[in-house]
Amino acid sequence: MRFIIVLITSLFVLSLSSFAQNKKPRTGKESLFGKKLATYQITSNELSGACFYLVSGHGGPDPGAIGIYQGRQLHEDEYAYDIILRLARELLTRGAKVHIIIRDKKDGIRDGHILSNSKRETCMGDPIPLNQVERLKQRCKWVDKLFKKDKSNYKRAIFIHVDSRSKGKQTDVFFYHAPGSSKGKRLANNLHRTFDKKYDKHQPNRGFTGTVSGRNLYVLRNTQPVAVFLELGNIQNKRDQQRLVLQNNRQALAKWIAEGIVTDYKKGK
Template sequence: MKQSNTRFATRLGVIFIFFLTEFTSFAAVTYVQIKPKSGENLFMLFRKYAIEPNSCNINHFKEINRIKNLEKILIGVTYNLPILKYQYNGKSITTSIPNMDRPTAVKIMNYNKSLYQNKLKKVPYTENKIVWVVYDQLGCKKGSSPDVAEKSKPNGLAKPTLVASKEKSTLTKATIASSSSESNIKPINSAPVKDMTGNIKTEPNIRENEAIIATETTTNATALKTKIVPIFGPDFQEIRIVSEELKNKVYYLVSGHGGPDPGTMYKGSKMTLCEDEYAYDVTLRLARKLMEHGATVHLIVQDPNDGIRNESYLKIDHDEKCITGYPLVLNQRLRLTQTTDAVNDLYRKYRKQGVDMKDQIAVHIHIDSRHEDMRKDVYFYYQEGNQNSTAIAKRIQNTLDQKYKEQSGREYTGTISSRNLFVMRNTLPSTVYMELGNIQNQLDQKRIVYSSNRQALAEWLYDGIAAE
């Protein structure tokens, strides 16, 4: 009887140890931890560790650190980054992480190699058997909005092999979704308009998150070839390539604000004018014009259903996304990081393909807000110390000066200067930043409200950009 009790106790102990081991492995979700240094903010930390500043990673960062205000990152306080630690089994990442597919595993492998090469990891994962995985590779539902991380049900979890933390973490439990999330840049060819006076329909037939790639169709006597670019809307999607003078040029067009941030606004008694809607329309028209002459154009901010519009009052919406497919985030610094990183990733890709740095140009289009009595002609900023950026800004300014003399007979007063803006400091290709006018001034409003003026603006900007 005593022997039987001993066997039962031993068996019960084994079961208990097994249960405890299993429970601990589920609970011991650990993250890479860091203490921000003086001058560091969340944007810098994400950039340093190559974390995509999308809603998925940002929301998870707030969740695992139990914070709401991203502006209040404290110096010297330990924070969990949205990077999980997994035990490497010595064979492959695919077999080390539950439900891992090979394409995602390759990304994770390259990510860890890059961290080691940049001295962010002291030891290769193949030696210390610890793999770092950015949260959005596992925690966001593929193909859907990454605003909310997908959570697996407890009974649907495979056996996790997450590394137990040696430090006290601000969060020790988490559930990790098994689906991967693509974060690759989706290249897009795009660009301004057919007719300034035609009636325009505004129901573009483009699916959300679809890579917007121009497709060639037929040729005719007046065009070298024709391309279809759905983002311009059904009445403007057909692009007739009339020359190839810009065929070796790559342009990154960034319209101001978008998504949750409409930018500057004029609120009248009957209508509201929003910066992001009018800047986006001018940007589309400029993009289309550049493409007509053979340029490769990337729209960094994209609206899936606006297209080019000829209405005077453009309805506001909040569905603009980054070219990466992720929604634009509300936090200004992170949103600027989001779009700037998209430009820089594409720039590096083209540099590897042999495209010269002087043949890649970024253009930011905004609308200013000043006192209602202050009229502002289109004015420009260039990158300090960048001769190509300065030259482009001067060309556009000279073009507008000449056009004003020809069209209106009045003096053009738009200025150019350098300015230490975030996008000017951090964008790799030569960059020009412009303000189209003062949205509060009634005369300046005519420059953007009338579609014929938006078209003229786009064509004048094209003339200045292309006039090398």
């Protein structure tokens, strides 16, 4: 009798193991990532129930800041968009719901150093106005429209830009939140701490000088979700340019932002 019970138990465990091995991984698809990366696997539930509104700066008729790298132009909107797409994919693989507000149906996630400029970007399919105020109003309107429909208890807007300063001014990533927003400040601080730890690990003697501060920016002031605004570096500076032109660095930025968001989500649940 004891032998039979042990045999049945072993078969049951083996059956469960086979089921786990044969269970297909959950997948999703986002055509904006490009053909090669459109399909992604949902590898965890870390951000299940969270919803994000991802907005890359400028786009359409406005390239944003422009730097020169090896005699060629670097356009802010192209690099901000590539990193937004990478961040979107990182968040989706962790089980989140993601809205990509600025869109280019052709580009996808790109691995090149020089990301060619175009004026194809739209705001959720709508042409992007050249006028700055109208452009900002448009993206805020779309974020708020989607925000009202989403049922999640954790909804966050992420705005990504690249700064432009004098060529000799090297900068780290800066994190801004709306003045008076305690949850925005918490998210910005969690992102900052994540970056600080990553720099300690990967460049221990360098230090990290990025800061967190409240800033009265239009998009932070005029969108309903808790929001943060990131400046990823100085597009004019040669060292900061490496943060943008190397695809591994763009991917690291996206991954670190996602990890900081996970930390904040766990604290906010």
